[in-house]
Amino acid sequence: MRRRLALLAATGLLAGCGTDASGDDGNGPSGTLTVFAAASLTDVFTELGDQLEDENAGLEVRFNFAGSSALATQITQSAPVDVFASADEPQMQVVVDAGLADRPEVFAANVLEIAVPRGNPGGVTGLADLGRDELAVALCAPEVPCGSAAEQVLASAGITAAPDTLDEDVRAALTKVELGEVDAALVYASDVATAGGEVEGIPVPDAEEALNVYPVCVLADAPNPAAAQAFVELLRSDRGREALADAGFREP
Amino acid sequence: MSRPREGTGVPLPLVVPAALAVAFLVLPVIGLLVRTPWSSLGEQLTAPGVGEALRLSLVSATAATGASLLLGVPLAWVLARSRIRGRSVLRALVTVPLVLPPVVGGVALFLVLGRQGIVGSWLDDAFGITIPFTTTAVVIAETFVAMPFLVISVEGALRAADARFEDVAATLGADRWTTFRTVTLPLVAPGIAAGAVLCWARALGEFGATITFAGNFPGTTQTMPLAVYLALQRDPEAAVVLSLVLLGVSLATLLLLRDRWLRGAAS
Structure with a gap:
């Protein structure tokens, strides 16, 4: 209702x-x-x-x-x-x-992956980097599926992320990576696969914890x-x- | 602006469509009121983040209106009174943000003011300033989307105003800047006020450009429309309550201001 x-x-x-x-x-x-x-x-x-x-x-x-x-x-x-x-x-x-x-x-x-702009300007190597204050990081908002998956993955890895924005959907987060406005974002592996040359993916260990x-x-x-x-x-x-x-x- | 009138004097062909228009605009709001979970209202209102989002919305919409007044009124004057070439092209350019989907507007702001943007990368290199994902970015996004409303209103008021007053001021020896300050501005003040209200309301409801260019982070960039949208994903009841809060506060503000103006005009 x-x-x-x-x-x-x-x-x-x-x-x-x-x-x-x-x-x-x-x-x-x-x-x-x-x-x-x-x-x-x-x-x-x-x-x-x-x-x-x-x-x-x-x-x-x-x-x-x-x-x-x-x-x-x-x-x-x-x-x-x-x-x-x-x-x-x-x-x-x-x-x-x-x-x-x-x-x-x-x-x-679908599993989560870290998306970084081409050339990885922030030098991101894994989930732990999402907690670095000096990097601009986008996550999905916890209200949408990719955001709750991100919360799970981060929690099970014991990492406190320092996001600059909590986006309304996964494509919004990806757009910010494509434009080079954030150094990293947690998005779906399928989004990285279809994003083309502007985005590189870094697999997340234990991503299966939050299989979508x-x-x-x-x-x-x-x-x-x-x-x-x-x-x-x-x-x-x-x-x-x-x-x-x-x-x-x-x-x- | 009340004037004496005889009876209601509204012709029937106007009454029916006007009544339909009222119904069309007001019924959705009534729909919201009907669906409001009054019993859990208090709980929803005191939820963490609601006050913060509301405060941020009011502050940034007001700042955006201030910026729009500062830049938009002179622009409206240029469009209405100056004789520069390409004025119609200029006017068309000004209305671009009205037509542009706000999300695209947000991306466009990135391309100019973002870390990799034309101006933004220079700001970053020279001063270490980055604009995206800050409250400043919220104000910029809202100004981008809302300023055209002010410009169009003020330009309309300037065109409707009798330019002969300005001519008289000029023949009495006032330079154009003095004429603008002492004659034109008071003449179109109601138009500026109306434009500012429109601009403020549009800025208050701004969603697409803000969430794109400024992002969404509670306390820094999460304005009420962003909070409402995200609440809608998980808890539609909360979204209805948040919308009502925004609606109530904006109506109250506008009525209060209107009262002041009317009293000011009457005295």
Whole structure:
């Protein structure tokens, strides 16, 4: 109930999402497939969506990428959605608790990594450097998944970080690294993998302590269940797993 | 600005859309009030960090308004009264922050004033000053986003003001600076006040440029809108309460100021 309050931020994005999906034409899915997915999945899902469109003439895949909690709110405010992929289990649980989906499957996992600007100007070698006062450090805010994961990793390593900013999402922290405005940030390994040449990653020992898992589900009221199922199957196939691995995700 | 009127005298074709406009603007606020968890209000309000965020918001919005007045009023004069070339281009440039998504504005500020920025890297090398992630950065981000509101309002007031008063002052021997101070400024004071209110309100609600350029750290850069956004991620009830606090304080401030002006104008 409480979470429904978050309708504040929600519905604007949805105008224009067609629901003229038909689904079964005998040979393969067609119509429109609407996928709501966590922002960190942007690159890999877009690629998989293109593949699915190429293989099924008459199928159009539409994505809405945003923070998982915003997406969960939009779905509970009855946005017409076929597939929901969340960056953490609590946000998927919001949708399950609302009776809109059941049996979500975990399809990928992500660990934290230290991201530093190219050339590593701060000379960062490990988690302990995040406590150095003279470095500019970005962490995610504890309210968002990457921030609570960061708290766990730092706590289990016994390190008190000295962050200069607690960012609202992982991409905001990464942007500050890309611009060279911070010397280090704790972000997901997949973000480092897709960031390109401006960012270097330093693996964190014991990062598995705070493994972040990604569940996906087909919504109970999916306007196009056939296409939704096809997308989830692609995600779970060898091809899908390979694409996820290339994008820096781990096997769950 | 009350003037004598006969009856309410509002034509029907205006009443209906005006009433719709009021409903459209006010209903979301009523929605917030309905959903407010009144029973836990006290607990939410005294939560650590709320007072700090509120104080920081008020201080930085006021500082941003001050900076906007200092720089924006002269700019508005240039746009309205001067005969320099490329004035329309200049005006278009001034309105860029209105159109730019604030987050992009924040990145743009990094590129100029950040550690690696054009001006920022020089400040760092020469004086050891770094601006990002400081309260100064909050004020700069808010000024960037809010000053155009002031400039546009004041320019409008200057254009509407009767320039003949200034001409008369000039024929009586006043130089342009004296004319500006003693004739133009008093003439457009209500416009400046309205612009300053708009600017202050916009600065108070500023989110995107602030969280990008100044970051988010309690006590240093976490203003109320940032606190509200983050609360929304975990505890929407707390977010509603925080929004109401911001709303209440800003309304109270504006009403208080308005009272003072009205009384000042009447006497």
